[in-house]
Amino acid sequence: MFIALSMSVDAYSQFDFKKALGGASKAVQAITLTDGQVRNYVKEYIDTMDLQNKVCADTSAYAIRLKKLTQGLDEVDGIPLNFKVYEVTDVNAFACADGSVRVFSALMDIMTDDELLGVIGHEIGHVALRHSRNSFKTALLTSALKDGLASNGGAMAKLTESQIGKVTESLINSRYSRKQETEADDYGYAFLKQKGKNPWAMSLSFRKLKSLQEDAGANNINIINQLFSTHPNLDSRIKRMERQAKSDGFEMPKQ
Numbered sequence: 001m002f003i004a005l006s007m008s009v010d011a012y013s014q015f016d017f018k019k020a021l022g023g024a025s026k027a028v029q030a031i032t033l034t035d036g037q038v039r040n041y042v043k044e045y046i047d048t049m050d051l052q053n054k055v056c057a058d059t060s061a062y063a064i065r066l067k068k069l070t071q072g073l074d075e076v077d078g079i080p081l082n083f084k085v086y087e088v089t090d091v092n093a094f095a096c097a098d099g100s101v102r103v104f105s106a107l108m109d110i111m112t113d114d115e116l117l118g119v120i121g122h123e124i125g126h127v128a129l130r131h132s133r134n135s136f137k138t139a140l141l142t143s144a145l146k147d148g149l150a151s152n153g154g155a156m157a158k159l160t161e162s163q164i165g166k167v168t169e170s171l172i173n174s175r176y177s178r179k180q181e182t183e184a185d186d187y188g189y190a191f192l193k194q195k196g197k198n199p200w201a202m203s204l205s206f207r208k209l210k211s212l213q214e215d216a217g218a219n220n221i222n223i224i225n226q227l228f229s230t231h232p233n234l235d236s237r238i239k240r241m242e243r244q245a246k247s248d249g250f251e252m253p254k255q
């Protein structure tokens with residue numbers, strides 16, 4: 001799974017990431033962004049996402065359910081975590097480098113608590129391993145800030161709506177490597193275990209994705225592509241995570 005997808009994918013399907021990257025390569029070499037600057041942009045980005053999407057009220061059934069299942073997941077590797085539900089029809093979830101985790105209501109509709117926890121654990125793995133920060137930084141440098149930063153020598157500027165859109169385009173088109181995905185699985189497993197959750201969640205969420213994949217309606221294919229398109233083979237991920245849970249002595253929770 002990758003980051004941010006709160007806007008319609010179709011609107012961005014024509015975006016050519018490779019071309020953008022090629023065009024930006026010169027500018028990228030010339031630009032440096034400090035960690036603090038990247039943090040500010042991430043904050044601005046997630047604040048905008050939260051404004052553009054319908055965030056479920058704390059009293060809604062979705063928010064109450066998410067709060068309950070993420071209880072105790074307060075921080076990861078020094079990064080404080082916060083969770084919100086977007087009430088939207090897209091099936092997705094994403095985590096931002098600042099520890100903001102956003103789960104879409106449509107995903108909650110089709111997943112059990114354990115399955116959701118597996119997805120969340122994996123996403124948090126990308127945050128902890130700084131995959132999220134690095135891909136966000138790349139998205140900034142290759143799209144939104146490409147011209148602006150090159151011309152003003154790197155001064156911070158508030159992102160415009162169109163720049164936010166460009167960052168989202170880049171994030172949608174960027175992919176983590178297989179190695180990063182495997183690392184995020186391992187991190188998610190260890191994280192859930194450390195926080196007192198049953199790490200069977202990891203393999204259960206992959207099982208659900210596999211069953212969605214097999215039930216190959218166009219809609220489901222879309223879900224798979226969005227959530228886990230370039231990830232390692234689901235069967236091997238299920239096996240790896242199951243083997244680990246069994247060897248750690250965990251019982252598989254009833255679904």
Ligand SMILES: [Zn+2]
Nearest residue numbers: 001002181184
């Ligand atoms: Zn992933």
